Amino acid sequence: MDNQASVASVESGQGKPLDQVLQQIAEHKGCGTSSEGGKASCGSSTAPEDMDPAIWEKVKNHPCYSEEAHHHFARMHVAVAPACNIQCNYCNRKYDCANESRPGVVSEKLTPEQASRKVLAVASTIPQMTVLGIAGPGDPLANPEKTFKTFELVAETAPDIKLCVSTNGLALPEHVERLSQFNIDHVTITINMVDPEVGQHIYPWIFWKNKRWKGIDAARILHEHQMRGLEMLTERGILCKVNSVMIPGINDKHLVEVNKAVKSRGAFLHNIMPLISAPEHGTVFGLNGQRGPTAQELKALQDSCEGEMNMMRHCRQCRADAVGLLGEDRSSEFSTEKVMEMDIQYDAEGRKAYQEKVEEERQATVLAKQAEMAGLEAEFSDLKVLIAVATKGHGRINEHFGHAQEFQIYELSTQGSKFVGHRRVDLYCQGGYGEEDTLPTVIRAINDCVAVFVAKIGGCPKDSLKAAGIDPVDKYAHEFIEQSAVKYFKEYLAKVKSGEVVHEVRGDADIRQGAYIAA
Amino acid sequence: MAYKIISSQCTACSACEPECPNNAIREKDGTFIIKPEKCSECIGYFDEPQCVAVCPVDDTCVIDNSYPRYVAA
Numbered sequence: 115m116d117n118q119a120s121v122a123s124v125e126s127g128q129g130k131p132l133d134q135v136l137q138q139i140a141e142h143k144g145c146g147t148s149s150e151g152g153k154a155s156c157g158s159s160t161a162p163e164d165m166d167p168a169i170w171e172k173v174k175n176h177p178c179y180s181e182e183a184h185h186h187f188a189r190m191h192v193a194v195a196p197a198c199n200i201q202c203n204y205c206n207r208k209y210d211c212a213n214e215s216r217p218g219v220v221s222e223k224l225t226p227e228q229a230s231r232k233v234l235a236v237a238s239t240i241p242q243m244t245v246l247g248i249a250g251p252g253d254p255l256a257n258p259e260k261t262f263k264t265f266e267l268v269a270e271t272a273p274d275i276k277l278c279v280s281t282n283g284l285a286l287p288e289h290v291e292r293l294s295q296f297n298i299d300h301v302t303i304t305i306n307m308v309d310p311e312v313g314q315h316i317y318p319w320i321f322w323k324n325k326r327w328k329g330i331d332a333a334r335i336l337h338e339h340q341m342r343g344l345e346m347l348t349e350r351g352i353l354c355k356v357n358s359v360m361i362p363g364i365n366d367k368h369l370v371e372v373n374k375a376v377k378s379r380g381a382f383l384h385n386i387m388p389l390i391s392a393p394e395h396g397t398v399f400g401l402n403g404q405r406g407p408t409a410q411e412l413k414a415l416q417d418s419c420e421g422e423m424n425m426m427r428h429c430r431q432c433r434a435d436a437v438g439l440l441g442e443d444r445s446s447e448f449s450t451e452k453v454m455e456m457d458i459q460y461d462a463e464g465r466k467a468y469q470e471k472v473e474e475e476r477q478a479t480v481l482a483k484q485a486e487m488a489g490l491e492a493e494f495s496d497l498k499v500l501i502a503v504a505t506k507g508h509g510r511i512n513e514h515f516g517h518a519q520e521f522q523i524y525e526l527s528t529q530g531s532k533f534v535g536h537r538r539v540d541l542y543c544q545g546g547y548g549e550e551d552t553l554p555t556v557i558r559a560i561n562d563c564v565a566v567f568v569a570k571i572g573g574c575p576k577d578s579l580k581a582a583g584i585d586p587v588d589k590y591a592h593e594f595i596e597q598s599a600v601k602y603f604k605e606y607l608a609k610v611k612s613g614e615v616v617h618e619v620r621g622d623a624d625i626r627q628g629a630y631i632a633a
Numbered sequence: 634m635a636y637k638i639i640s641s642q643c644t645a646c647s648a649c650e651p652e653c654p655n656n657a658i659r660e661k662d663g664t665f666i667i668k669p670e671k672c673s674e675c676i677g678y679f680d681e682p683q684c685v686a687v688c689p690v691d692d693t694c695v696i697d698n699s700y701p702r703y704v705a706a
């Protein structure tokens with residue numbers, strides 16, 4: 115493997131060419147996402163030298179793959195496939211499939227015809243919408259006719275939209291062939307175990323070959339299908355991402371094994387999501403008091419897998435029918451009623467032009483960060499701090515503290531800034547005035563950060579944040595996130611050196627449980 | 634007897650509909666129903682009633698005692 119040298123942090127264990135290419139893409143998914151011992155891969159808007167340009171094209175604008183791209187491009191989901199062929203203990207099928215979205219939120223069920231109209235309406239209005247996924251509740255491949263019909267209808271009018279499928283994997287082997295005939299850009303498999311002993315505590319039953327299987331048999335069959343499905347996708351060159359739900363005490367340690375197993379079978383990205391569990395969800399885990407992980411536990415697991423493979427940290431377990439830029443929900447503009455009445459003009463040219471502009475914008479953020487990095491490389495320090503950022507997208511600090519529904523978390527070190535995750539919070543400000551009750555919740559959610567970057571912030575929350583040891587920073591309002599983060603870190607280092615600031619290790623933070631149940 | 638669906642329990646997930654060997658299940662008013670005259674309790678097709686086996690909510694597809702027992706032809 116003589117191109118190995120140029121991919122410093124890729125482990126050489128696999129030796130398969132596809133594997134390598136995929137690893138490289140993953141390596142290259144964004145600024146500062148360097149793996150252990152790797153160089154920060156800035157400038158990721160241009161393809162790396164030895165990567166197949168076709169594959170790079172496939173992933174660079176994909177909000178699922180590239181944490182940099184997900185600031186700028188958007189995906190949407192439609193719920194057309196309500197049936198499922200397995201039962202997960204973290205799912206209550208009255209609500210959404212936890213594979214793709216948070217439990218506790220019901221999405222609108224659509225027919226393939228309604229769904230494709232909705233997709234076209236959204237794509238015409240929001241040109242940065244580039245990816246369509248079939249979402250839960252349910253498993254798209256347990257509803258193959260509805261899923262494939264939707265894809266067919268969308269592909270007819272809008273062949274530029276990439277299609278993706280998320281599945282539990284049980285029915286995957288029988289559908290890989292049919293999938294590969296569509297313009298399927300990637301498949302996500304939720305794999306929570308590679309050992310049926312572990313699996314039996316996650317899956318009470320599956321429905322397969324006209325029979326309900328339980329216990330260890332169920333977990334074994336599911337496991338075999340997941341692995342075979344993944345291998346079949348890799349053989350056909352279809353990109354495959356793996357999602358895992360981290361369930362403390364059940365599969366948390368085991369997920370390191372899962373990471374190895376899926377990596378060796380060619381998955382190119384592994385996304386570990388926290389279990390979201392509360393009694394009011396009515397799930398088995400919710401009712402039996404199974405807790406989800408804390409932010410620190412989640413990050414520790416993601417870190418321990420990162421040396422092995424690329425981890426995806428920007429998954430928001432977003433609402434299944436969320437529309438618009440990730441995190442910014444515009445679904446009410448596109449209700450079935452409104453969509454059926456709309457006069458839809460699909461403007462392929464306009465979309466293309468817009469996307470090119472966004473690409474330029476993305477380059478600009480990368481260059482700005484690179485410039486700011488100068489001077490930091492010479493610093494020697496093993497200090498690492500986390501900051502929280504309020505943003506509406508475009509890679510800028512452009513959200514008010516009180517309006518933020520979530521914060522993006524970056525880790526700062528002499529290596530630069532590295533995106534490490536999201537934190538959902540309650541809306542602090544509702545209708546223009548801050549509600550005092552929710553402020554402690556917000557603080558708990560970002561309690562492990564030294565600072566919070568915002569476009570604007572009121573006096574009261576500012577004082578409370580300071581009291582909690584979190585520095586409210588509004589001086590970078592509307593500037594690029596990563597550039598500002600690097601600037602801030604340089605100042606922070608200088609202050610620590612001069613003794614003005616005493617660096618302390620911060621505590622853990624909460625992962626919001628069941629946000630938006632009432633929404 | 635035939636099977637019936639307790640509509641207050643049904644999530645309308647549609648999983649049972651395509652599994653029925655007799656096409657006895659269909660959607661009606663936002664829930665799913667079994668036409669008792671078509672249901673064969675899966676006798677002659679499968680070892681277990683398919684609607685029961687696939688349904689995500691326990692005790693939703695149940696025996697309808699008000700209907701005469703199915704007799705294999």
Ligand code: SF4
Pocket residue numbers: 198199200201202204205206207210211212213250251252253282
């Ligand atoms: S695969 Fe999805 S819909 Fe099916 S039980 Fe699991 S979480 Fe629920």
Ligand code: SF4
Pocket residue numbers: 636652653654655656657658667671672673674675682683684685
């Ligand atoms: S018992 Fe069998 S035949 Fe009767 S409704 Fe259920 S699936 Fe159909």
Ligand code: SF4
Pocket residue numbers: 638642643644645646647648649650665684687688689690693694
């Ligand atoms: S499988 Fe059960 S919940 Fe789903 S539609 Fe049929 S009866 Fe209703």
